[in-house]
Amino acid sequence: xxxxxxxxxxxxxxxxxxxxxxxxxxxxxxxxxxxxxxxxxxxxxxxxxxxxxxxxxxxxxxxxxxxxxxxxxxxxxxxxxxxxxxxxxxxxxxxxxxxxxxxxxxxxxxxxxxxxxxxxxxxxxxxxxxxxxxxxxxxxxxxxxxxxxxxxxxxxxxxxxxxxxxxxxxxxxxxxxxxxxxxxxxxxxxxxxxxxxxxxxxxxxxxxxxx
Amino acid sequence: xxxxxxxxxxxxxxxxxxxxxxxxxxxxxxxxxxxxxxxxxxxxxxxxxxxxxxxxxxxxxxxxxxxxxxxxxx
Numbered sequence: 001x002x003x004x005x006x007x008x009x010x011x012x013x014x015x016x017x018x019x020x021x022x023x024x025x026x027x028x029x030x031x032x033x034x035x036x037x038x039x040x041x042x043x044x045x046x047x048x049x050x051x052x053x054x055x056x057x058x059x060x061x062x063x064x065x066x067x068x069x070x071x072x073x074x075x076x077x078x079x080x081x082x083x084x085x086x087x088x089x090x091x092x093x094x095x096x097x098x099x100x101x102x103x104x105x106x107x108x109x110x111x112x113x114x115x116x117x118x119x120x121x122x123x124x125x126x127x128x129x130x131x132x133x134x135x136x137x138x139x140x141x142x143x144x145x146x147x148x149x150x151x152x153x154x155x156x157x158x159x160x161x162x163x164x165x166x167x168x169x170x171x172x173x174x175x176x177x178x179x180x181x182x183x184x185x186x187x188x189x190x191x192x193x194x195x196x197x198x199x200x201x202x203x204x205x206x207x208x209x210x211x
Numbered sequence: 212x213x214x215x216x217x218x219x220x221x222x223x224x225x226x227x228x229x230x231x232x233x234x235x236x237x238x239x240x241x242x243x244x245x246x247x248x249x250x251x252x253x254x255x256x257x258x259x260x261x262x263x264x265x266x267x268x269x270x271x272x273x274x275x276x277x278x279x280x281x282x283x284x285x
Contacts, residue, residue: 021249026273029253035221035264037228037240037256044227044245046212052243053229056251060277067274104212 018087022063046104054094054138061137062087086176093134096192097121113143117199119150124195132159133175141168219254219264226252232279233258239276240264253277 101114101121118135125131136144136156145155153159156168165171217228219242226242233239237255244250253276254264267273 021251024249025251025253026270028251029267029273029276030269032266033222035219035254036262037264038218038220038225040218041215042218042225042227042245043213043215046214048245049214049216049227049229052227052248052251055248056229056241056243057280059251060280064274064277064281067270067277 018059018062019066021059022066025059026063047099050099050102051095054091054099057138058087058091058094061090086179089179090134090137092192094138096196097131098135098138100196113139113147115146116150118147121195121199122147123151124198126191127178129163129171129175130179132156133172133179221252221254221264226250230280230283232283234275234279237265239279241276241280253280 098113098118101117102111103114104111122128122131122135132144132148132153135147139147141156148155148159153162160166160168160171163171165174219226219228219240221242224244227245228240229243230241231238232241236258238258238261240254240256242252242254253267253273255267255276256262256264267276
């Protein structure tokens with residue numbers, strides 16, 4: 001299965017598989033050890049914060065998926081590998097598509113998304129289902145609605161209707177199966193970077209300089 | 212651009228408090244080590260005893276905490 005090979009390549013940047021990350025987080029979370037909430041406040045780069053946040057959200061999502069599917073208990077390795085592949089793609093999607101479109105509010109107390117830019121990127125995908133799946137995975141239904149307002153789909157429920165899905169669950173299952181069945185992770189990563197590059201080039205052209 | 216975060220100390224090691232989610236009588240704390248990008252932990256504190264860090268009780272509570280994070284990520 002190509003996806004398994006490409007998944008191994010994706011693991012090169014880390015000595016730990018995502019399953020190990022889940023297991024380590026689970027063990028440490030259940031461990032009784034001394035700890036205290038400190039009042040100290042520290043500053044970190046905004047990009048570092050969102051990278052950590054996206055990673056722990058991804059770990060939680062995969063853990064919940066594996067637990068619900070019984071994959072961990074049954075040692076269904078192929079299922080785990082498929083879930084890991086989806087996790088890696090979702091992480092790449094966040095880094096290349098969503099993260100560049102997050103800005104801090106003027107009072108620096110919140111953040112917002114550039115819905116128009118996100119919509120522009122989403123429409124460049126070969127398979128709109130896959131793009132909306134990952135978008136919805138990270139942003140949820142409300143924010144997905146706001147992005148799709150700038151597309152022909154208008155909102156998430158209308159998107160499901162136009163794509164002939166009877167429910168969000170059916171859309172999610174079908175899209176995950178499509179990704180696993182037809183694509184390799186390397187192909188999808190290439191598409192993500194292509195879209196990011198296209199967007200950057202368009203901005204450079206319109207501004208006459210670098211972003 | 213920077214973001215200010217509270218920190219949590221576990222065994223003399225400092226963790227960044229990425230998110231704090233209220234559920235029943237507890238706050239669930241989602242923590243990351245600034246030094247190791249693969250080091251994440253979820254702990255909890257009681258609402259009436261916020262200085263004592265508690266472990267999650269079992270696998271089910273761990274899955275609950277994971278689900279809470281997903282529900283509060285929008």
